[in-house]
Amino acid sequence: MERRGANQPRVGGYNQAVILDQIRRAGGLSRVELAAATGLSAQTVSNISQRLLDAGIIEEAGRTSGTAGGPGKPRTTLRLVGSSRHAVGVHLDPSVLTIVLLAIDGTVVASHRRPTPSANAPTRTMRLITREIEKLLDASGVERDSVVGVGIAAPGPIDAERGVIVDPPNLGGWHRVPLRDAVAEATGLPVVLDKDVTAAAVAERWVDAAAAAQSFAFLYMGTGLGMGLMLGDDVVRGGSGNAGEIGHIVTDPQGPVCSCGMRGCIAVSCTPASLVAEAEDLGILPATRVGSDPRTIDDAFTALVKLAGRGHVGALGVLERAAERIARALAVVCNLLDVDRVIIGGPAWSRLAPWFERQVPEVLSGLLVARGLHHVEIVGTSLGEDVGAIGAACLVLDEALTPRPTSLLVG
Amino acid sequence: MERRGANQPRVGGYNQAVILDQIRRAGGLSRVELAAATGLSAQTVSNISQRLLDAGIIEEAGRTSGTAGGPGKPRTTLRLVGSSRHAVGVHLDPSVLTIVLLAIDGTVVASHRRPTPSANAPTRTMRLITREIEKLLDASGVERDSVVGVGIAAPGPIDAERGVIVDPPNLGGWHRVPLRDAVAEATGLPVVLDKDVTAAAVAERWVDAAAAAQSFAFLYMGTGLGMGLMLGDDVVRGGSGNAGEIGHIVTDPQGPVCSCGMRGCIAVSCTPASLVAEAEDLGILPATRVGSDPRTIDDAFTALVKLAGRGHVGALGVLERAAERIARALAVVCNLLDVDRVIIGGPAWSRLAPWFERQVPEVLSGLLVARGLHHVEIVGTSLGEDVGAIGAACLVLDEALTPRPTSLLVG
Structure with a gap:
């Protein structure tokens, strides 16, 4: 955090964060449940709760007679104040x-x-x-x-x-x-x-309880391609915060030449710009495009997807080959990390999903070394383009x- | 652990493991240092130490006058009994x-x-x-x-x-x-x-304090190729314990056909068997080999490496191309995970090291997306073939x- 100075460990702040995290994930918890969930003493939970109540970050939200209607004396549920x-x-x-x-x-x-x-x-x-x-x-x-x-x-x-x-x-x-x-x-x-x-x-981990419990890879498909990784409960940032670069995975040895010296890296064969170029080369899109800035490419990409939606065989072929390449790139990641789940999102994904949703899992499952031992679930993000x-x-x-x-x- | 039944959490066992881990890593610690390092109470440290002393797992190893000769009353150092x-x-x-x-x-x-x-x-x-x-x-x-x-x-x-x-x-x-x-x-x-x-x-994490502090990838080069991953302080096992499969990373689009349907996966272009086959195809090794069991291959591989050692241009070419492919495969992993370190080992490594040690880091460094921001150190294992x-x-x-x-x- 810029402007905050060095991050000094503060036990009080740490315990408070643990309590807030528990309340958020559960949607609301009583003090007794918080003590049980965190291992903190009743007194510590009580003190921190009071501080958070005073700050208006949590509120008391009525009484229940214990969890799931079980026995025990009534408990006050604490929950976050969203607007705080x-x-x-x-x-x-x-x-x-x-x-x-x-x-x-x-x-x-x-x-x-x-x-x-x-x-x-x-x-x-x-x-x-x-x-x-x-x-x-x-x-x-x-x-x-x-x-x-x-x-x-x-x-x-x-x-x-x-x-x-x-x-x-x-x-x-x-x-x-x-x-x-x-x-x-x-x-x-x-x-x-x-x-x-x-x-x-x-x-994804924030909004999705299932994602929070599993290791997953997030494939981002925008102007470029990238990958976010959540292994166990930790996001993988890498030594310099630059984890997630997958552009130079080769999946199409006959594909276009890449700056890295190889052919058919996904950075030059699976991005919107690459699919547009492929479609232009094949005469599927007019070769009259002026400029290659992201927005011009984006419009051409939308046109390509629309052609496929109207059943244009050439356009469908471009998308099918792209789905196969993406599946092969995901296989590299899934074989390396043996993740439980792949989530796909980003501005290109929302347009490609109708074609990719069936084909990518099919191709991928045949390429997994641990197939039969471990199913990898593939889903689109539930957060749309705002993810x-x-x-x-x-x-x-x-x-x-x-x-x-x-x-x-x-x- | 087979034969032990379900792993029930036991706080006593957990605290004991924490204390043993601290003693092992430090080579020896006093009870006061243990309490400081673990956050456990003096009483808990004392009780667990006594139990471990009684069991003969640790011993008292003389008195020091505080850490680094500083002030304070003398402290008894506890250390592991290796033979216990x-x-x-x-x-x-x-x-x-x-x-x-x-x-x-x-x-x-x-x-x-x-x-x-x-x-x-x-x-x-x-x-x-x-x-x-x-x-x-x-x-x-x-x-x-x-x-x-x-x-x-x-x-x-x-x-x-x-x-x-x-x-x-x-x-x-x-x-x-x-x-x-x-x-x-x-x-x-x-x-x-x-x-x-x-x-x-x-x-590697056990024996190497530097490795313990950093994220690293371990490239194993044996009959096959595989990768162990340590991110933060956790080994990456994956959802089914099968993480580390890197065989189908493509680095040689003109290479041999692989069972996965691609050409030039490292599983078919960088293993001892692949290098031997390449050398035989090029007339560098005699094409008279009978059988393809691991030991026959291993002998032919040794012969190839010996040829290179004698300066045989063809043999050197085979190893140089292999080093380039391995570097490209490592680039895929390093770009994805942004690790601090790559450790290489295994029975094939000990023979390839003289050629790979210079070339692999050189090729790799040119392929890293975060180059200039993050140096990836490449070292051979210090544990040899027993790793x-x-x-x-x-x-x-x-x-x-x-x-x-x-x-x-x-x-």
Whole structure:
């Protein structure tokens, strides 16, 4: 967290985060249940609860006669006050900028989408991000004081420690842009910067109890492809915060040449730009496209998907081959990590899902070394195209809510 | 652990494991230091220490005047008694069977290597394993009562829950062989079965303080190729215990056809058998080899490496191309997981190291997405060809020593 100094372990803050995390996940718990779930003493639970009640972060929500109507004296359920704290989430995709306002209970209070200014304009983009954050906050009517911070999800590579966007292949003009500090400066709010795929994986864990219990890989399909990983209960960030780069997995040895020296990396054979180029080469889309900026590509990609939807055999072929390549890339990851689940999302996914949803699991299951021993479930995200932005906001709330020795909530 | 019933959490056992782990890692600690390091009360530390002293697992090793000669009253250092407990480690590689006896402080008391009987003979191999365990125990002279169990490291896929070898591609005649229970039955010892690469990664964490502090990938190069992963402080086993399958990463689109339908997977272009076949095709090795069992291949592989050592240009070319492919496969893993370190080992590695040690890091570093942000260190294992067997023994001691809610040590 920028502007907060070193993260000093504070046992009080840690226990508080544990309690908040338990309340959030259960939807509400009594003090007795909290003590049982956390192993903290009744006195500690009582003290922390009182502090959170005084701060308005939790509230007492009526009495029950023990869990599931069992015996025992009546207990007061404690639950989060959704409107008490908020976080802003920003997802910077090369073609679209998404901003959400997330309440502490996980509710999306407001969300907003804008085309990203030309990839070569970091300064303009940073100004737009700041302006859109202010607009969203104003329009939502939430108390400024309730906003604990801003999370930004961006394409890698990033310099996580310095909060800097380094030189993402799909953001041509961005070289070592100090996005975190610029947004913090302009908004006066604490800002965290993380990779888009990391944010997306964190979002899935937040909203989905099933995802929280399992290891999963999140395949992000946007202008580029990336992967978020949740192994056990930990998101995999890697030594420099740049985990999740899967672009150079080769799945089509006859495919286009890639900058890495190989042919048919998924970065050059499975992105919207690659599928559009393939369709143009085959005469399926007109070869009259001017420019290759993300938005022009995006429009052509939409046209390709529409052709497939109308049963165009050539367009269907392009999508089928792409599904096979994606399945082969997922096989590399699933064989390496033996995850329980693959979640797919991102702006390209929502258009590809109708074709990929059947074919990808079929091809993948035949390629798993542990097939017969371990089923890998493949699902689309339930969070739609906001998943990256929601995840960015979760990063901020995560700092506050999950069991880590820091807290933004109560000073 | 077979024969132990369900793993019920027992707080006493857990705290004891925490204390033993701290003592082992530090080489020795006082009760005051233990309380500080673990957060346990002085009374708890004192009680557990007494129990471990009574059981002969730790001993008092003289007095010091506080840490680093600082002030304070003299403290008694507690340290492990290496000879008090042992574990047997078995590594079943398709071409070589390695058995070690490991003391609780990590010392290799005895080790022993035998050619694996023909891959198609699971029953004979199981008998050999049992016999070799007994021989090693007899020859070592350690008390039978001090042996807490046997760990077996085997090629995957495995059915981890049932302790069964499923159908490893390089162990042709093995189909659902209940190796764990068979060895437990024959030796009367508790047995754990895990994948070879998982065991190797666990071994590295045990012996190497630097490895313990970092995320790393362990590339195992034997009859087949596999990868062990240690992310944070956790070994990655995956949902079915089958993580680490990297054979189908494509790095040579013009390479041989693989059973998965692709060309140039590393399983068919970087194993000893593939390099031997390539050398035979190019006339570098005589095409007169009879049979393709692991030992025949191993001899031909040794001949190839010797040719390279004598400066044979063709042989050198085969190894150089293999190094490039291995580097490309490592790039896939390093870009996905952003690990700090890659450790390479296994029977093929010890012969390839002279050529790979320079070239692999060079090629890899050019392929990392986070290059410039994060250096990936590449080192050969310090444990030599015993790494898998040592790891298998560590799995047993790990159960006993590391902070998990089970313990084999004190009933």
